Amino acid sequence: MELKLIDDYFLQQASDAEKIVFEEKLKTDKEFAELVAFYSQTKAIERDKILNERHAEWSKNTVNKQFNFFPKIVIGIAASLLILAGFWVFNFNNNSVDKNLVVNNYIDQNLALLPLKMDAVEDGMELGKKYYNDKKYREAFEIFDSIKTPQALEYQGLSALMAKDYLRAEAIFEQLSQNTELLNNKGKFYLGITKMQNGQKEEAEKLFVEVISENLGGNNIVKSWKE
Amino acid sequence: MSIFTTKFSDLDLITGIIAGGNLKRNFENKLYNKYNYFIKEATFKHKIESEEASMAYSDAILTSLEHINNGRFEGRSELKTYIYQIFSNKCVDFLRRRATKEKYISSIDNVLEPLPDNQRSAIAQLIQNQDHEQLKARMSLLGERCQHLLRRWSEGFTDKESADEYGYNAANVAQTTRLRCLEKLREFYMTKFEPSTNIKNERNGIEIN
Numbered sequence: 001m002e003l004k005l006i007d008d009y010f011l012q013q014a015s016d017a018e019k020i021v022f023e024e025k026l027k028t029d030k031e032f033a034e035l036v037a038f039y040s041q042t043k044a045i046e047r048d049k050i051l052n053e054r055h056a057e058w059s060k061n062t063v064n065k066q067f068n069f070f071p072k073i074v075i076g077i078a079a080s081l082l083i084l085a086g087f088w089v090f091n092f093n094n095n096s097v098d099k100n101l102v103v104n105n106y107i108d109q110n111l112a113l114l115p116l117k118m119d120a121v122e123d124g125m126e127l128g129k130k131y132y133n134d135k136k137y138r139e140a141f142e143i144f145d146s147i148k149t150p151q152a153l154e155y156q157g158l159s160a161l162m163a164k165d166y167l168r169a170e171a172i173f174e175q176l177s178q179n180t181e182l183l184n185n186k187g188k189f190y191l192g193i194t195k196m197q198n199g200q201k202e203e204a205e206k207l208f209v210e211v212i213s214e215n216l217g218g219n220n221i222v223k224s225w226k227e
Numbered sequence: 228m229s230i231f232t233t234k235f236s237d238l239d240l241i242t243g244i245i246a247g248g249n250l251k252r253n254f255e256n257k258l259y260n261k262y263n264y265f266i267k268e269a270t271f272k273h274k275i276e277s278e279e280a281s282m283a284y285s286d287a288i289l290t291s292l293e294h295i296n297n298g299r300f301e302g303r304s305e306l307k308t309y310i311y312q313i314f315s316n317k318c319v320d321f322l323r324r325r326a327t328k329e330k331y332i333s334s335i336d337n338v339l340e341p342l343p344d345n346q347r348s349a350i351a352q353l354i355q356n357q358d359h360e361q362l363k364a365r366m367s368l369l370g371e372r373c374q375h376l377l378r379r380w381s382e383g384f385t386d387k388e389s390a391d392e393y394g395y396n397a398a399n400v401a402q403t404t405r406l407r408c409l410e411k412l413r414e415f416y417m418t419k420f421e422p423s424t425n426i427k428n429e430r431n432g433i434e435i436n
Contacts, residue, residue, distance in 0.1 A: 003406045010341050026346055037353035038413055040338045044354070045363055046381035047289075047334035055285035058259045124250045127243075139235060146253050 006039050079167040102225050103196045137163035150179050166198040189218025237306040259288050273318040287314035365415040373408035
């Protein structure tokens with residue numbers, strides 16, 4: 001079957017002997033050459049369709065990104081101002097040092113590594129966790145961003161927190177705290193940690209009080225800090 | 228909500244693309260975005276319109292993805308250099324074809340890559356003499372499964388992957404099915420008829436399960 005010979009040759013599955021037969025026939029057999037032309041033309045037309053689809057998709061995304069450029073600058077400036085304000089509050093309240101230390105210890109001991117499944121097939125979640133554990137927080141953030149589950153959202157927020165991108169971490173933990181499907185929702189707890197890291201001690205403490213009074217995820221940890 | 232402007236390393240991107248799965252597209256898109264500033268450069272360097280440069284860049288990325296997937300990109304040069312070289316060649320090809328007003332199927336050069344150099348142009352010439360529009364019309368008459376198998380073949384999926392998708396026992400069953408689709412397409416292509424009056428019969432005749 002000539003099409004099989006052509007297909008194997010193009011897919012680089014042909015044996016050395018078959019390659020010699022193919023190349024010889026291509027030189028001497030006009031009908032065979034026309035069959036090769038038909039085969040190639042069909043594949044090229046299909047590939048052109050794919051190229052046009054991908055081009056449309058890629059171009060559209062590029063245009064969207066250009067429109068998104070200005071808001072990102074605004075977000076960046078706002079983030080800088082908030083961080084500056086955070087530093088001011090931190091310096092004003094010197095007595096926050098001990099509590100910061102407690103939170104810092106908690107982060108170092110509990111949030112530096114995410115649990116990997118030893119026998120798991122490497123899916124997006126595991127890949128994201130690997131980046132996180134390698135301290136590639138920005139890469140991990142993007143991976144978790146593409147997975148639409150509450151667990152991924154939590155890890156995405158932690159990636160931002162560990163990258164010291166507190167504004168983004170806050171936005172994510174706010175969103176997480178409103179999720180009603182989670183049994184042990186730590187959104188508000190992490191939001192408190194983020195605010196503490198960002199120098200917003202009073203707001204952080206209010207959140208920790210709510211975590212205990214509403215019996216939310218992380219309440220046992222906050223209680224242990226008060227002991 | 229992608230708010231970081233992270234640039235993944237080339238190795239990260241290649242690993243993500245080869246790993247496949249549901250993040251493959253994501254990594255492919257990141258690769259496109261990483262070097263799309265080439266487009267603007269090409270409009271000055273090659274004096275071509277932005278949309279033309281943009282299409283050449285998409286083609287260069289698609290080619291690079293094919294080479295990453297089939298192992299032809301071996302990492303001997305940096306990925307950036309590799310893509311730039313392909314992109315430059317695509318721009319030059321575009322200018323040449325525009326100058327000669329040649330009928331143009333963008334993907335012909337890619338598809339003919341496995342052929343020996345001295346025979347590639349002869350086959351390209353044979354293809355130039357074919358009726359592309361008629362072949363496209365005949366392709367649309369194929370059954371859904373045939374169309375899907377041919378598309379996956381052009382996208383670079385292996386017969387093993389198609390066999391898994393359709394529950395065939397082995398890759399060679401998927402290959403045989405795909406080649407039967409091609410044979411049927413050729414029969415249609417070689418037969419002169421009015422598609423509008425024969426579509427129903429042709430469709431019934433070629434579903435391959």
